Amino acid sequence: MIRTTARMLMAILRATIPLVLLAGGIVSLVYGVSRHSAVVSVEQEIEIDLAAPAGVAPPGFEGAGFPGLGPPGDGIGPPGDGFVDPALAGPPPWMAPPPELSKVKQKVILTEDTSELTLIREVTFGGVTRLSSGVLWRTYTGVPPSLCPT
Amino acid sequence: MADLYRRPAVVVPYVSQVSPVMAPMAKGNSIPLSARLARWRVWVQAAFALVWLDPLALRMHTVCSPVFHCYSCPLALFACPIGVLANFSALHLVPYVALGTLVVVGVLVGSFICGWVCPFGFLQDLIGRIPTRKFELPSWLGYGRYVVLASLVLAVPYFFGEEHPLFFCRVCPAGALEAALPYTASTAIGGSIVWPSAAKMIIFGLVLVAMFFTWRPWCTLLCPLGAIYGLCNRVSFLFLKFHPERCNDCDLCRRLCRYHGSSERRGDEMSCLRCMECTRCSAVTVSHVFQLQSEEERTTV
Numbered sequence: 001m002i003r004t005t006a007r008m009l010m011a012i013l014r015a016t017i018p019l020v021l022l023a024g025g026i027v028s029l030v031y032g033v034s035r036h037s038a039v040v041s042v043e044q045e046i047e048i049d050l051a052a053p054a055g056v057a058p059p060g061f062e063g064a065g066f067p068g069l070g071p072p073g074d075g076i077g078p079p080g081d082g083f084v085d086p087a088l089a090g091p092p093p094w095m096a097p098p099p100e101l102s103k104v105k106q107k108v109i110l111t112e113d114t115s116e117l118t119l120i121r122e123v124t125f126g127g128v129t130r131l132s133s134g135v136l137w138r139t140y141t142g143v144p145p146s147l148c149p150t
Numbered sequence: 151m152a153d154l155y156r157r158p159a160v161v162v163p164y165v166s167q168v169s170p171v172m173a174p175m176a177k178g179n180s181i182p183l184s185a186r187l188a189r190w191r192v193w194v195q196a197a198f199a200l201v202w203l204d205p206l207a208l209r210m211h212t213v214c215s216p217v218f219h220c221y222s223c224p225l226a227l228f229a230c231p232i233g234v235l236a237n238f239s240a241l242h243l244v245p246y247v248a249l250g251t252l253v254v255v256g257v258l259v260g261s262f263i264c265g266w267v268c269p270f271g272f273l274q275d276l277i278g279r280i281p282t283r284k285f286e287l288p289s290w291l292g293y294g295r296y297v298v299l300a301s302l303v304l305a306v307p308y309f310f311g312e313e314h315p316l317f318f319c320r321v322c323p324a325g326a327l328e329a330a331l332p333y334t335a336s337t338a339i340g341g342s343i344v345w346p347s348a349a350k351m352i353i354f355g356l357v358l359v360a361m362f363f364t365w366r367p368w369c370t371l372l373c374p375l376g377a378i379y380g381l382c383n384r385v386s387f388l389f390l391k392f393h394p395e396r397c398n399d400c401d402l403c404r405r406l407c408r409y410h411g412s413s414e415r416r417g418d419e420m421s422c423l424r425c426m427e428c429t430r431c432s433a434v435t436v437s438h439v440f441q442l443q444s445e446e447e448r449t450t451v
Contacts, residue, residue, distance in 0.1 A: 011439065011440055011441070015440055017385050018257050018385050018387050018439055021257045021385060022253075022257045022258070022387075024253060025250045025252075025253030025254035028246045028250035029246070029250025029251060032245070032246025032247035032250055033247060036244075036247075038241070116245070116246060116247055117247065118212065119241075119243070120234055120245075120247060121212045121229070124211045124221040128241060129240075129241075129311070129312065130241045130311060134242070136241060147329065148222045148319065150222075150312075150317065150320045150322075
């Protein structure tokens with residue numbers, strides 16, 4: 001009985017190192033799958049809408065002679081024939097509908113928190129590199145390459 | 151002592167031809183299960199190769215496989231752990247998934263992966279069956295695997311990045327065979343041929359020629375994955391156990407070993423690929439750490 005117990009203890013002792021290593025491997029695997037990530041910078045081209053701000057009277061706008069609305073005229077008096085008060089001819093320019101939006105493409109640098117599983121896939125085709133500054137950089141935009149660069 | 155461990159000049163070409171002659175030399179009478187399984191090894195290797203070649207085109211490249219198979223291969227199911235280690239070293243990141251995979255598999259079965267599962271080893275075994283004279287290389291050359299692991303897989307990527315010409319993937323023969331050559335062929339069909347790097351192709355050519363004249367030259371001399379599993383051999387749950395009380399110095403175990411792993415008759419020898427051919431000798435058996443045994447029986451460590 002004692003001998004059997006001793007042999008069992010010896011077997012357990014022999015198995016201790018493999019068991020510890022196995023546990024460490026499993027922990028590493030689980031941590032890598034579920035927790036580990038890295039910040040990867042990526043340059044992306046985005047479209048920005050450019051337009052003049054609407055709803056604000058442009059500076060220098062001058063109306064039909066009223067204070068603040070136009071140049072000083074001859075004061076009070078009926079207008080002559082054919083005179084059209086520009087203030088009544090239509091909406092002032094600052095009330096007109098906003099001009100057409102112009103789209104401008106601009107490159108910006110975004111950062112993404114990338115999981116290790118995604119990183120594994122990325123390195124299979126050289127999708128991530130490390131710059132001399134230490135920044136992890138995605139080497140492509142859009143469709144990833146199909147082959148690694150080596 | 152030197153004579154005792156002197157190896158034959160030519161490694162026995164095929165075990166089954168020798169077994170009837172050699173069997174009486176061993177003291178055991180019945181063929182153990184491991185030895186019977188060893189006869190099916192080539193089929194097990196073929197079955198695993200079929201898995202790694204991704205017949206269903208799943209391309210699960212977020213997962214590391216435990217074998218040496220280039221992930222740029224158009225027929226690769228998983229990511230290569232050595233490629234991931236090298237690339238993560240270049241990124242200065244710890245590859246927890248790859249390390250975890252290698253440690254778990256290595257601790258469970260050690261280099262059984264090399265002998266039974268790895269597709270690149272299987273290819274070398276197939277080429278090795280071509281009847282050419284096989285030369286035996288000095289066993290100390292096996293330490294080259296650790297040099298490759300420490301330098302080309304870890305140090306060079308870490309200090310010089312993946313652009314360095316000695317970055318492991320740039321010289322990997324498996325990458326040359328499984329990725330570069332198919333890519334070159336596809337570009338040639340397309341009309342504008344893109345040649346792979348000269349260094350990669352030269353190394354692949356050398357390894358390919360060596361496959362004809364020695365068993366598994368890549369695995370036994372240079373494979374960094376084999377180096378990792380070789381280290382795990384010392385602590386794995388499954389291991390090959392040598393029973394000195396059954397040994398009559400017939401040299402059968404060393405004659406059966408194509409890969410020179412049992413040069414010291416130690417089943418946990420780091421260069422052992424665990425093909426289990428040597429278990430045809432009753433002095434070598436497959437064992438596990440939970441097996442109850444007396445200390446004098448356990449002589450593998």
